[in-house]
Amino acid sequence: MTDNRPILFFDSGMGGLSVLAPTAALLPHAPLVYVADSAGFPYGTRSEGEIAARVPALLGRLAERYDPRLIVIACNTASTIALQHVRAALDVPIVGTVPAIKPAAEISRSRVIGVLGTEATVRQPYVDDLAARFAGDCIVLRHGSAELVEIAEASLEGVAPVPERMRAVLAGLFDQPGGERIDVIVNACTHFPLVEAELAAAAPHPVRFVDGGPGIARRVAYLTEGQQWPAAPVPGKAVFTARSARTDALVPALARYGLAGIESL
Incomplete structure (x- = not known):
């Protein structure tokens, strides 16, 4: 049997690619979904209240759509503010990102x-x-x-x-x-x-x-140890909460990270 459920990476923009890359190297057959909250980017200048409300709501929608086996909040700002809110709201394993x-x-x-x-x-x-x-x-x-x-x-x-x-x-x-x-x-x-x-x-x-990228990758590998994966690597997909000329300009870079499909939330 194989399990096609993906690992879902979430960030305000493209920074989470620095977490996705070492994870993909450790788990080459893992289906990957990378989500950039382009409609809310950047998080670093937003208030704590905005982030604490926005991130759990978005991840709830994403969990419903993509049925991930695990979610990585690949964003320090979102993790330090919203990690506990997300864990309380979702019945999915959540890995956060904290300063190393x-x-x-x-x-x-x-x-x-x-x-x-x-x-x-x-x-x-x-x-x-x-x-x-x-x-x-x-x-x-x-x-x-x-x-x-x-x-x-x-x-x-x-x-x-x-x-x-x-x-x-x-x-x-x-x-x-x-x-x-x-x-x-x-x-x-x-x-x-x-x-x-x-x-x-x-x-x-x-x-x-x-x-924190390499450490997060090891944590994800540990939490998914013994789980089934597709028999062969499958192309990953990138998801934007808002498409624009700027997000479309990132398509070649996303392809270099193995993210061939592009979708909108």
Whole structure:
């Protein structure tokens, strides 16, 4: 017997591709559905109330349409605000995305860590809790950037990030008191690994970047261990909550991630 139910990845935009890719590498026969809430993009500048109401409602509709075996909220902002609301509302296993502060603390030698995310993520008490639990002996500096989300989205359309803009984003961390000692940066937005190479090149000194993608992939593999999959890989599909010229321009990039079908919610 085979089970054709997909794994569903949800994000405000394209950042969740940085979580889908390592999951697809571990589970090559898994049917994948990638959902971008293009009608609500970007989440990083929205209020907590808006996100807490919007995400569970959308995922309820998506669960009804696609009958996923598991949902990955591949968005730090949505996870830190709405994860518990979604778990309470849906009878489907839910995997969230949280800033990778624990692994960052494990590898930092200077004990100064940067957390680079959206404005909505970096101000969350959840991040305070992660820092206290896993990086209590570290200085944890934070910076929120909506601009970097837009840069990452544009990079998928073939627009190369401008080094000066990348340096300006990173200055939000490195120019803080103690920032010159940062040796690890947490990409606390799933968009940011899409431009990690450009961020590393723009940093004033060598730093390591960490994100939650590989860990989430391992978690999904663990939760689905022993389940049946189609006998051969099947093309994935991408779903937009609103189609536009901009979303259509992303079709070639989505195909590179194995997402051949395009649908609208």
